Amino acid sequence: MEQPATPLEAVRDRIAQAARIAGRDPAAVQLIAISKTHPADAITPLIDQGQRVFGENRVQEAQSKWPALLEATPGLSLHLVGQLQSNKADDAVALFDCIHSLDRPSLVTALGKAMDKAGRQVPCFLQVNIGAEEQKGGCAITEVPTLLALARDAQVPVAGLMCVPPAGIEAAPFFALLAKIAADQGLAQLSMGMSDDFETAVMLGATHVRVGSALFGTRG
């Protein structure tokens, strides 16, 4: 087999391989390149190689890096994968094409208002604290139905569920659990899998994998 020429190619190959093993269409998995902490100089090579979907975890950092990059290349899409404060909802709705961190009633309300005001619907993932960890973003599993109902009432579109499983232990059971909850709720999309575990996530049904260090190298 030919060696991949770039980290991007290598990650794409690994996603495709995992999808094939699971009998899935590799095109059904969207690779989000997580560029947090990396400067525009590190991002443009990926854009030049054809990557179109990127993710950041801080609104302010994204606001300083992305407007120029988005202007330079039409057709990019930018996802927010980090915790969002309600007072930044307007900024987030203006800049991002997808928000992966919807996790509480006050944020549903704030995003509903922001989307209404901007006249712009931004698809969201409901983030679930899948390992029931203290101090971790995401709603409790038991809160999922309530939050989905609130989002429906506030006209905040929810595409699916997102999770960051506990560090240092096997992620597969947590991915499988998230997939089961999404299926129970009739949600089609799953944002799960990072550099260390994205192949496992793809095999368990991820539609969006969020990959940073495998593409950009380790963060300083």
Ligand SMILES: *Cc1c(COP(=O)(O)O)cnc(C)c1O
């Ligand atoms: C940083 C981050 C990622 C990417 O992590 P890597 O391990 O570098 O791939 C994915 N998801 C979220 C929510 C992140 O904050």
